[in-house]
Amino acid sequence: MENKEGTMERLALLFFLFLFPSLVTAQVSYSIPEESPKGSLIGNIARDLGLDSKRLFSGNARIFTGDNTDYVDLKRERGVLIVKDKIDRELLCGQTTPCALHFQVILENPMEFYTVAVEIVDINDNAPLFEKSDMTFKISESAVIGAKFLLERAVDPDVGTNGLQSYFLSKTEHFALKLKDQPDGEKIVEMVLQKPLDREKQEELFLVLTAVDGGEPQLTGTVKIHVTVLDANDNAPVFTKPLYKATIPENAAKGTVVTRVSASDADKGLNSKILYSISTTIADIRDLFKMNESNGDLILADSIDYEKARYYQIHVQASDEGGLTDSCKVTVDVTDINDNKPVINIISQINVIPEDSKPETIVTMVNVQDLDSGENGKVHCAINEQIPFTLKLATDGFFNLVTESRLDREIGSGYNITVICSDEGVPSLSSSVTLTLQVSDVNDNCTCI
Ligand SMILES: *[C@@H]1O[C@H](CO)[C@@H](O)[C@H](O)[C@H]1NC(C)=O
Ligand SMILES: [Ca+2]
Ligand SMILES: [Ca+2]
Numbered sequence: 001m002e003n004k005e006g007t008m009e010r011l012a013l014l015f016f017l018f019l020f021p022s023l024v025t026a027q028v029s030y031s032i033p034e035e036s037p038k039g040s041l042i043g044n045i046a047r048d049l050g051l052d053s054k055r056l057f058s059g060n061a062r063i064f065t066g067d068n069t070d071y072v073d074l075k076r077e078r079g080v081l082i083v084k085d086k087i088d089r090e091l092l093c094g095q096t097t098p099c100a101l102h103f104q105v106i107l108e109n110p111m112e113f114y115t116v117a118v119e120i121v122d123i124n125d126n127a128p129l130f131e132k133s134d135m136t137f138k139i140s141e142s143a144v145i146g147a148k149f150l151l152e153r154a155v156d157p158d159v160g161t162n163g164l165q166s167y168f169l170s171k172t173e174h175f176a177l178k179l180k181d182q183p184d185g186e187k188i189v190e191m192v193l194q195k196p197l198d199r200e201k202q203e204e205l206f207l208v209l210t211a212v213d214g215g216e217p218q219l220t221g222t223v224k225i226h227v228t229v230l231d232a233n234d235n236a237p238v239f240t241k242p243l244y245k246a247t248i249p250e251n252a253a254k255g256t257v258v259t260r261v262s263a264s265d266a267d268k269g270l271n272s273k274i275l276y277s278i279s280t281t282i283a284d285i286r287d288l289f290k291m292n293e294s295n296g297d298l299i300l301a302d303s304i305d306y307e308k309a310r311y312y313q314i315h316v317q318a319s320d321e322g323g324l325t326d327s328c329k330v331t332v333d334v335t336d337i338n339d340n341k342p343v344i345n346i347i348s349q350i351n352v353i354p355e356d357s358k359p360e361t362i363v364t365m366v367n368v369q370d371l372d373s374g375e376n377g378k379v380h381c382a383i384n385e386q387i388p389f390t391l392k393l394a395t396d397g398f399f400n401l402v403t404e405s406r407l408d409r410e411i412g413s414g415y416n417i418t419v420i421c422s423d424e425g426v427p428s429l430s431s432s433v434t435l436t437l438q439v440s441d442v443n444d445n446c447t448c449i
Pocket of ligand 3: 090122125159
């Protein structure tokens with residue numbers, strides 16, 4: 001019914017306009033703020049059109065809007081236009097400015113026709129609004145200065161100064177806000193890296209982007225920016241010490257942990273996983289020592305011999321999965337164990353000695369060696385007692401077995417001489433040899449010449 005009446009009125013209006021164009025005699029305009037409450041005065045139409053209340057009644061004055069929006073009411077007794085329904089400028093006009101209601105006031109008997117424009121003035125009833133409440137960025141700490149990160153834009157449905165004016169970023173030394181004006185009047189909002197990120201110093205940044213409008217009072221909208229700094233494997237493993245010193249006895253069993261090296265890595269995740277390895281290329285060392293790649297244990301893999309090598313120098317490497325490395329040195333001192341008996345060598349020997357040999361006649365030359373070191377290798381030799389021989393040290397490791405006095409075959413025709421050599425190790429190790437010596441007869445009782 002409403003629609004049909006509306007259509008009829010519109011047709012009637014067109015008819016009048018066509019027949020009596022001169023009837024459009026006056027135009028009035030008013031302006032009210034949007035959101036004015038119901039009943040708010042828009043304007044005194046009777047006064048402004050020079051009509052009185054009686055005429056409005058007799059002419060059955062009414063408003064013709066042409067569409068079904070019904071924001072304005074005409075009060076004939078007071079001759080005023082009032083707000084019939086609250087007007088939301090944003091709903092009515094969106095971003096279009098100026099925003100106005102256009103309608104006609106129509107009277108009959110005689111027919112009169114007035115055009116009225118009511119400008120709807122924007123009020124700052126909308127704060128800038130971000131669609132999301134937070135933005136997240138995962139930024140590698142290797143991001144270069146000048147790297148740009150696009151931020152979300154806010155929307156403020158108000159217009160003019162009540163609309164969005166600018167943005168501010170919370171205080172940070174790492175980022176600067178950059179606004180780029182677009183041809184459509186919008187702004188591209190970016191944050192630009194100013195200072196390199198360092199995950200080891202700061203893993204996360206919490207920033208706030210604030211959008212402001214220019215209304216009175218000013219309204220703001222905010223969005224949280226959460227920056228996670230990603231590891232760039234910029235930290236190599238670092239050994240806790242550049243040099244590790246270890247000491248092991250030469251009789252240490254295979255599998256003995258010589259020492260444990262340790263490196264740390266300030267990175268996170270895979271980039272902090274450290275693998276240890278021996279980087280020395282000397283094959284010998286690679287056979288003797290193994291590295292537990294996961295815990296840094298340097299393990300003895302074969303038997304060692306102080307007498308062969310007393311000292312090892314092993315280069316160890318720690319590498320993370322990102323390929324960064326550090327190296328350290330392990331020195332291994334092998335300590336001697338008294339594991340070698342003195343070895344007695346007969347260098348020269350006579351088996352028969354004439355009984356008239358002078359004292360101090362050398363019977364046997366003996367060399368003694370002990371492969372151990374220190375006390376373990378210090379050797380003393382002795383011979384069995386009550387025989388007319390003595391053992392004299394000639395030079396280091398060399399002994400001469402000499403006669404002590406003239407021999408007398410009649411006292412002893414032969415001797416078994418046992419040479420015992422003992423080292424000073426604890427416990428002591430010793431060796432012995434037994435020499436057999438015949439005393440030959442010399443005709444010392446003979447009177448003949
Ligand atoms: C290395 O050490 C880890 C942890 O102690 C252990 O589980 C693993 O068996 C060791 N690997 C070797 C080869 O000894
Ligand atoms: Ca606003
Ligand atoms: Ca508004």
